[in-house]
Amino acid sequence: MNHIDASAHYDETAFKTQVPSLLVVIVDLNPRAWAVLNSELPISQALANILVYINAHLAFGNENQVAVLAAHTNRAIWLYPRPPSDTSSQRSRDRDGDVDMNSDEPIRHSTNTADLGTSANKYPLFAQIESTIVASIRDLLAETTPADIEPTTTLMAGALSMALAYINKTSLAYEPAKASSDPNEQATAAVAQQKAPNLHSRMLAVSVSDSDPAQYIPTMNAIFAASHSRIPLDTLSLAGKPTFLEQAAYITGGTFLSVSSNPRGLLTHLMFGLLADSDAREALVAPTQDTVDFRVACFCHRNVVDTGFVCSICLSIFCEVPENAECLTCGNKLTLGNYGAKPAVVPRKKKKKKKLLNGAGREETGSATGTPIPAT
Structure with a gap:
């Protein structure tokens, strides 16, 4: 039509x-x-x-x-x-690597008719x-x-x-085959290929x-x-x-x-x-x-760890600090900073005590007299 x-x-x-x-x-x-x-x-x-x-x-x-x-x-x-198979690929060859077509050895195929099954429903x-x-x-x-x-x-x-x-x-x-030698057209074709x-x-x-x-x-x-x-x-x-x-x-x-x-x-x-x-x-x-x-395997002992030391140059991971603190992959000196030092103890701030006035607690205001209570 x-x-x-x-x-x-x-x-x-x-x-x-x-x-x-x-x-x-x-x-x-x-x-x-x-x-x-x-x-x-x-x-x-x-x-x-x-x-x-x-x-x-x-x-x-x-x-x-x-x-x-x-x-x-x-x-x-x-x-x-x-x-x-090695027997079929390495059949009799001459010095040039060509297969001798006059060889009496039969060609063996990877699959034959019997391997394909006899069921008509398959x-x-x-x-x-x-x-x-x-x-x-x-x-x-x-x-x-x-x-x-x-x-x-x-x-x-x-x-x-x-x-x-x-x-x-x-x-x-x-x-697709590159028919054009123009680099601009090739770049356009590469972009189109990435999209589709x-x-x-x-x-x-x-x-x-x-x-x-x-x-x-x-x-x-x-x-x-x-x-x-x-x-x-x-x-x-x-x-x-x-x-x-x-x-x-x-x-x-x-x-x-x-x-x-x-x-x-x-x-x-x-x-x-x-x-x-x-x-x-x-x-x-x-x-x-x-x-x-997301656990990884360390590069030193091949142990799966969740916390380790990472080299800043080659990103190698170690479960413990290497000897002399040197990376076992690139030899970079690892900067550990204050690792291993005892944490500083910060003293707690003392809280102000409360005075009891007439059976009720109130914060100390420094006043000589308490807050007046209205008469009933």
């Missing part, structure tokens, strides 16, 4: 495509923590709930993407998309993600040795760094263990990098006290939920509290934090 009468009946802005959303899920796979939580929430049930949450995120738009990371006790690995993309994540977790658990179970903490800082690097790489692919981003990114950390004080510095570096890039970090705590992740949710504008009292309601909290993206949350009432634990 528009081509016949040469008129526009519809607003083109209403048919613009939805801005794609990237969700990076970081799952805490600490074996000891999950063993303690097994009676209330087995890891298989928790993984099934997380897969439902991921499928719901992908169902919001065809261009939505997802990535899943596992934070183990001593390393962080990708669960989806799974990196190519969406192929959902089945592919499920099979890849399950296979990656099985390989991780099979490679876990008794020495890997000794640490009681999780390498969450490494997982956050890997997630931020993946988000940055994906965001670069969505940036081409990709909405966010992270979700499912934690089951306490925050490691030894990872305070790298964790805060990742948190401030996410805040500078406007990437919210949501945290769902099933057990333990993730102090640093609680601060991360507050600093980056994310949501922090602690369900340690009822971890069986994992799917409910995921779907109703953490499914909406940053744009949708502006029109919704998102869960808020009543109190935030």
